[in-house]
Amino acid sequence: MDVYISGAGMTKFGRSKEPLEAMMAEAASTALKEARLERVDAIYIGVMSVEEFVGDSNFAALLTDTLGLAGVPSTRVETASSTGAGAFETAFYAVASGHMKHILVLAGEKMTHLPTAKTTRILSEAIDRSERRYGATMPALAAMIAQKYAREFNLSQLKLEDILAQVAVKNHSNGYLNPYAQFRKIITKDDYLESQIVSYPLRLYDCAPITDGASAMVLTSQPTPIKVSGIGHATDTSAVGHRASFTSFNSTREAAHKAYAMSQLNPSDIQFAEVHDAFTPFEIIGTEDLGFFSAGEGWKALEEGVTLLRGRLPVNPSGGLKARGHPVGASGLAQLVEIVYQLRGEAGTERQLERAEIGLAHSIGGLGNNNLVTILERSDRKRIPKAGAIPFQEGWNQEDQCEKSVPKKRILSPPPAEVGTLETFTTLYAVPEGFRSPLTLGLVKTKGGPVVMACNPDYRSPNELKIGKTVSLKTREGLYVFEKLTLWNRLKNWLISLPKSY
């Protein structure tokens, strides 16, 4: 059964004094009014860490009562930071089953009332324990991925800085036009460069802010002008170190593959996209993983202006998570609300895209391990039948890619090793509670073993470290510690390795 959208709504994102239920009720009210419904068959609630952010569990029932809809079946759905998209997907299948006619999807999060250190700790619980215990935060892992991307595609640190700044500048410029956005200010590259480093090389302006907000949508089996064209969803290993690639998210690639297959579309059919930019490098990698550009070409397309609001393939016309804000539970659904507004031609004269018949939303859960891709299109869009197979599927051996990256078992305590190769690293300045700043972290490929997280208490300047170099690896207080393999270190290691009877 086909699934359509009959209503959409969201609150202004930002810092709000309203309780979470009130924000969510506001978004729901708009969506229900648009759908001309007072009651629905079911409600799916997307909240990420509501127990810890606001101290309530049993939130689906609580919220349904707040809406004056006590009685209606209500289910909380969660896929970390892609939760809004996850709730939408769940509702999609329920409508597609034919058992439900109208479903309200409602997503939100309230975050700004807590101290930043507490919010950081809550968000860090989404990171694998084996990496979290080193003090790795979301920005730290994103920074390592940015470093690796620069290395893999031969970008100098200056060049990397330049393209990340371009993502931030572009998305702020789009957000400036979006009445729902948290930040409605244009920033320049100079502003970007003046912002403090959070985790080298990522600056404050590379990271989405902490935000309150809610978004809502009504899904229906009755035809409306907007149709759900395809949905894909995939996970990846919990630890970043266990993945085959650090410059591409397999979960995005697989989710995109499924969404394109369900909708019988190619990346080239997509006219605009909302791409998860909780960190600027993720937008560039996202445009590659979604098949818009080849691997290592995303930054070039950005430089050429392809993804600008008036470019050939606008990315994040809403301002993205960067400028619209990122209430973790709500963002995945807010992206879809933006797509609905664009498809309807209701995005406002300045922000409205010319070509807006088909749009894609890409949402990342955790550090890229629970991702969803959703494609919405206008129901009246004319489809030109394509001859033969879908080229996108042909050129992309998804199965193999996936097999490679999946370890048969989660490796919890890999064997210690003497030396390894530094895969990527970062120096984190905004450290979680209990850690000293700055904190240098690296992913180290052990000889013949797995990639492990390791810390380096000595190196304060990231310039002293280089991806691809051999480093020594020690265990200290149950943690891996890596060091640059200087001549002295080599000698020390050799001395230590001598049998004790000498």
Place this chain on the structure above:
Amino acid sequence: MDVYISGAGMTKFGRSKEPLEAMMAEAASTALKEARLERVDAIYIGVMSVEEFVGDSNFAALLTDTLGLAGVPSTRVETASSTGAGAFETAFYAVASGHMKHILVLAGEKMTHLPTAKTTRILSEAIDRSERRYGATMPALAAMIAQKYAREFNLSQLKLEDILAQVAVKNHSNGYLNPYAQFRKIITKDDYLESQIVSYPLRLYDCAPITDGASAMVLTSQPTPIKVSGIGHATDTSAVGHRASFTSFNSTREAAHKAYAMSQLNPSDIQFAEVHDAFTPFEIIGTEDLGFFSAGEGWKALEEGVTLLRGRLPVNPSGGLKARGHPVGASGLAQLVEIVYQLRGEAGTERQLERAEIGLAHSIGGLGNNNLVTILERSDRKRIPKAGAIPFQEGWNQEDQCEKSVPKKRILSPPPAEVGTLETFTTLYAVPEGFRSPLTLGLVKTKGGPVVMACNPDYRSPNELKIGKTVSLKTREGLYVFEKLTLWNRLKNWLISLPKSY
């Protein structure tokens, strides 16, 4: 599209040293082996408060990786203490949509490693804030419901004690035969009476224990011997005080109504049931709400032995939440695992029911405000077509019932009142952190206003209070305080009510 069960599994419930992922992997492994599958199209994970119990968020991805299935779409589903049933329902619709062939549903919770006070606090977050702030816990609210039931159906305190004891004795006697149960010991009425009072009149043996455990099931679109016959789901007001009835759960009644309608069955078709008995009075009320017995007749059926293992309609052949244990996220699915084992004739010679072609599971979320009813049947069961409408639907004007109990808006701060009627009350001995024991709580119907929670700091003996009596109601430090309306109190109230100019 019809939905079938191709695999089921669970761990032994109880106190476990294994981490939650390991328990869930064990249950999943059994279910997948039975289904002869190594990979599934999607995974739905049911955990209630995993962030607070074990400190991990992004749990769906973490668990999928633990299973060696990184890549497979994975979504966390939560409906408070009915979470396992909620995850099952979500998977049901995904298979029914035709988009998925095989889905793994996996539910679990790890609770015993925390101090009881902390566990109590986490579980209390499921209670509406307006009631929770008085120190109301799950046992306290269940105790108030038991009191009200006794009053409404003219049971003396001794009689109430007697029938609650019978539920505990019956379920322990069933649990004794269940290799998966936490408590495999037979208890007598004397044992019951010796157990301490948690919240008057509920004793320790009236409450399900704190438990670790996991359960799993594989749903498929390919016909197997066991079919999902019907599912219903409904919510209710967040605050217990806002409901039309305190002796019946509207969410159960509505969920049951939907499940019977989907399966085209009547309560009289059900051969056995797993009924949510987190508190013994809930089993009695459940058997009434499910339509097995009329309102106020559940305790009689229990006395007559109807619900015994060898009775006409066995209830909780597994031992129920009471004896099998209650890992909050897992219980709803564990009930369904028991039904599968019974339908297959695999429950073991002593526990296997003779008539086991159709079984029902009833799961309560929160304090009865997010409930699910699921009916499973043998695919080879012969259905005798019934003439005319379903009598169950005829006799029960569900719509009206529902309308009455749904307030248009959540009442957060009801107006103060001078006097009210004591609807029900309890004295709580196992109080949450920050409260003094014993704590007497009551639900008070204000004159012309709503029912509010109120505390009574003076009355230590519940015998001094009586349901239906007029009580005085004051606001003290932002809380409602109720007092017996003695002559002195009446006089005091009258004096206070005099205009100040006197």
